[in-house]
Amino acid sequence: MAIQYLTGKTPSASEVIDLYASAGLNRPIEDAGRIQKMYAHSNLIITAWEGDLLVGVSRALTDLCFCCYLSDLAIRKEYQKNGIGKELVRLTKEAIGDQCMLLLLAAPTAMEYYPKIGMETVNNGFMIKRAR
Numbered sequence: 398m399a400i401q402y403l404t405g406k407t408p409s410a411s412e413v414i415d416l417y418a419s420a421g422l423n424r425p426i427e428d429a430g431r432i433q434k435m436y437a438h439s440n441l442i443i444t445a446w447e448g449d450l451l452v453g454v455s456r457a458l459t460d461l462c463f464c465c466y467l468s469d470l471a472i473r474k475e476y477q478k479n480g481i482g483k484e485l486v487r488l489t490k491e492a493i494g495d496q497c498m499l500l501l502l503a504a505p506t507a508m509e510y511y512p513k514i515g516m517e518t519v520n521n522g523f524m525i526k527r528a529r
């Protein structure tokens with residue numbers, strides 16, 4: 398498997414929707430306009446490709462000097478457990494540098510994943526949930 402990693406390339410909404418559907422990531426994939434907007438307003442997008450096929454993504458918002466919120470990490474189903482997710486998180490951390498913390502919310506199925514790739518649990522987080 399020859400995977401190419403690209404920083405700063407924004408995939409199309411349809412590529413993202415196809416990836417999220419395959420990964421089983423719970424995002425508003427029925428609304429292509431909202432997906433497009435999610436990507437248009439993100440400033441750190443790292444993608445994994447096999448040829449022309451989008452096989453993984455890390456979508457984050459960051460000030461590049463203090464904080465970074467990694468909103469979406471998804472790997473296409475048949476490409477999972479090959480180290481692509483771990484590499485996308487590593488590249489995200491590399492891009493933001495040492496001054497920056499990396500924060501995310503884990504999906505229930507990924508609660509065991511993030512400690513495995515070296516991330517710490519936080520117990521001081523708070524949120525205001527979106528309405529939909």
Ligand SMILES: CC(C)(COP(=O)(O)OP(=O)(O)OC[C@H]1O[C@@H](n2cnc3c(N)ncnc32)[C@H](O)[C@@H]1OP(=O)(O)O)[C@@H](O)C(=O)NCCC(=O)NCCS
Pocket residue numbers: 420421422470471472473476477478479480481482483484502503504506507508509510513514
């Ligand atoms: C969770 C996800 C991002 C992990 O990416 P991945 O490329 O499949 O995982 P990696 O190959 O980087 O896995 C690294 C290690 O974690 C393990 N692992 C992978 N997915 C795991 C999971 N859901 N729970 C626990 N461990 C997991 C791997 O087996 C591997 O272990 P090893 O080093 O002992 O072999 C990916 O499987 C995915 O897209 N899942 C569906 C969507 C999702 O849940 N996204 C996260 C939203 S918060």
